Amino acid sequence: MLELEGVSKSFAAVEAVKNVHLHVRQGEAVGLLGPNGAGKSTLIDMLTTLTKPTAGEIRFEGKPVANQLKPFRNRIGVVPQEIALFQELSAEENLLFFGKLYKLEKAALKQRVAELLDLMELTNRKKEPVRTFSGGMKRRLNLAVALIHKPEYLILDEPTVGIDPHSRRHLLDFIKDLQEHKGLTILYTSHYMEEVEFLCNRIYIVDRGSVIAEGTQSEIKRIISPQSTYELTVAVKTAELKEQLASHEHVQALKETDEGYRIVSAKNNLFPTLLHMVEDSGTTVKGIHIKQPTLEDVFLHLTGRSLRD
Numbered sequence: 566m567l568e569l570e571g572v573s574k575s576f577a578a579v580e581a582v583k584n585v586h587l588h589v590r591q592g593e594a595v596g597l598l599g600p601n602g603a604g605k606s607t608l609i610d611m612l613t614t615l616t617k618p619t620a621g622e623i624r625f626e627g628k629p630v631a632n633q634l635k636p637f638r639n640r641i642g643v644v645p646q647e648i649a650l651f652q653e654l655s656a657e658e659n660l661l662f663f664g665k666l667y668k669l670e671k672a673a674l675k676q677r678v679a680e681l682l683d684l685m686e687l688t689n690r691k692k693e694p695v696r697t698f699s700g701g702m703k704r705r706l707n708l709a710v711a712l713i714h715k716p717e718y719l720i721l722d723e724p725t726v727g728i729d730p731h732s733r734r735h736l737l738d739f740i741k742d743l744q745e746h747k748g749l750t751i752l753y754t755s756h757y758m759e760e761v762e763f764l765c766n767r768i769y770i771v772d773r774g775s776v777i778a779e780g781t782q783s784e785i786k787r788i789i790s791p792q793s794t795y796e797l798t799v800a801v802k803t804a805e806l807k808e809q810l811a812s813h814e815h816v817q818a819l820k821e822t823d824e825g826y827r828i829v830s831a832k833n834n835l836f837p838t839l840l841h842m843v844e845d846s847g848t849t850v851k852g853i854h855i856k857q858p859t860l861e862d863v864f865l866h867l868t869g870r871s872l873r874d
C-alpha cells in the first residue's frame with residue numbers, strides 16, 4: 566500500500582497541497598480528480614519522489630519512502646504529463662534507452678521492448694523516429710516507457726492531455742487492461758471526470774490543494790443524492806434568465822451549457838417552476854431532463870464551480 570499521511574507542500578506563499586491523507590491499496594485503480602491548479606501534479610511529484618513534502622509523510626508498505634528510495638523507484642512506473650521521449654530516436658531505441666537506465670539485462674530488455682511495442686500496437690512503426698508519430702502514438706510510447714522495468718504501481722499524471730477523443734479512448738482501454746488483467750495498481754490523475762469514472766474504483770476529488778471528497782463512485786455520488794440535476798435546454802439563452810434561475814430559492818447550483826443550463830436542486834419536481842421562469846423571460850423550453858449525478862455534479866455541488874472553469 567502507498568500512503569500519504571497529512572502531506573502538505575508550499576512554494577513560497579503558495580500552499581499547493583494542504584494536509585492530504587490518501588492511500589492506494591495493491592490492485593486498486595485510484596483516481597485524483599480536480600481542475601487545473603488543484604495540486605495534482607504537486608501530489609504526483611511528491612509521490613514519485615521528485616520533490617519532498619513540506620510536512621507529513623509518504624509511506625510504502627508501511628515504511629517511509631524516504632528510507633527506501635531506490636527499491637521504491639524500481640517498483641513504480643511514472644507517466645508524466647509532458648511527453649518525455651527522444652523525438653529523433655525510434656520507438657524501439659527510446660525503449661532500449663530507458664530500459665538501460667534500469668540496468669535491465671540485454672536479452673531480457675530486448676524481449677521486454679518487443680512485448681511492449683506489441684502491447685501498445687506500435688510494432689509496425691518501431692523503427693521510425695518518434696517525431697513522425699501521432700499524438701496518440703507518442704502517448705502510448707510514453708506509457709510503454711513507464712512500464713519497461715515491470716513496475717507494480719503505475720502513476721499517471723494527466724496522460725491524455727492534447728490527444729483526440731479516439732486516441733484518448735484507446736489509451737484508456739490500455740490502462741484499464743493493465744489494471745484488470747496485468748495486475749498493476751493504478752493512480753490516475755485527470756481533470757476529465759469521464760476518464761476517472763471509466764477507470765477508477767476509488768476517487769479523491771481535489772480542489773485548491775485539499776481533498777474535498779473521497780470514496781467509490783457511488784459513495785461520492787451519494788453526497789448529492791437527495792438532489793436532482795436538471796438539464797434545461799431553451800430556444801434562446803439570456804443573461805437575465807440565467808440570473809433569475811441562479812437566484813431562485815430552490816436552485817443550489819447552476820452551470821451554463823451549450824444549449825441551456827444545468828441546474829442542481831433539492832426539490833424533486835422543479836419542472837413547472839422552470840417552465841414558468843423560461844416562459845416569463847420571453848423564450849421557450851426545448852427540453853427538460855433529470856440526470857443521474859456525475860462526478861462533475863458533485864464537484865459543482867461542493868465548490869460551486871465547474872471542473873473546467
Ligand SMILES: Nc1ncnc2c1ncn2[C@@H]1O[C@H](COP(=O)(O)OP(=O)(O)OP(=O)(O)O)[C@@H](O)[C@H]1O
Pocket residue numbers: 576579580581599600601602603604605606607608723
Ligand atoms: N514549482 C512551483 N513554484 C511555485 N508554485 C507552484 C510550483 N508548482 C506548482 N505551483 C502552484 O501550486 C498550485 C498547484 O499546481 P499543480 O501543478 O500541482 O496543479 P495541477 O492540479 O496539477 O494542475 P495542472 O493540471 O494545471 O498541472 C498552483 O497554484 C501552481 O501555480
